[in-house]
Amino acid sequence: MKITTQKPVLKDDALYIGDNGRVYHGRCSGMSARFTGLDISGQKVEPVTQYEIQADPELWKCERCE
Numbered sequence: 878m879k880i881t882t883q884k885p886v887l888k889d890d891a892l893y894i895g896d897n898g899r900v901y902h903g904r905c906s907g908m909s910a911r912f913t914g915l916d917i918s919g920q921k922v923e924p925v926t927q928y929e930i931q932a933d934p935e936l937w938k939c940e941r942c943e
């Protein structure tokens with residue numbers, strides 16, 4: 878029996894852009910995106926950099942937390 882210890886590709890607390898410009902945490906991205914780094918349409922989920930967040934913190938909020 879093969880035991881897979883696959884780790885999430887996305888970091889839980891980091892913000893990402895996927896699903897046509899939506900912003901969400903790694904942990905809120907859903908199982909598929911979290912482990913493959915691809916959103917529901919197969920596009921790569923892009924990480925939001927600390928620079929971008931610091932430049933405009935109000936803009937970068939997870940859409941799936943609240």
Ligand SMILES: [Zn+2]
Pocket residue numbers: 901902904905939940941942
């Ligand atoms: Zn979130």
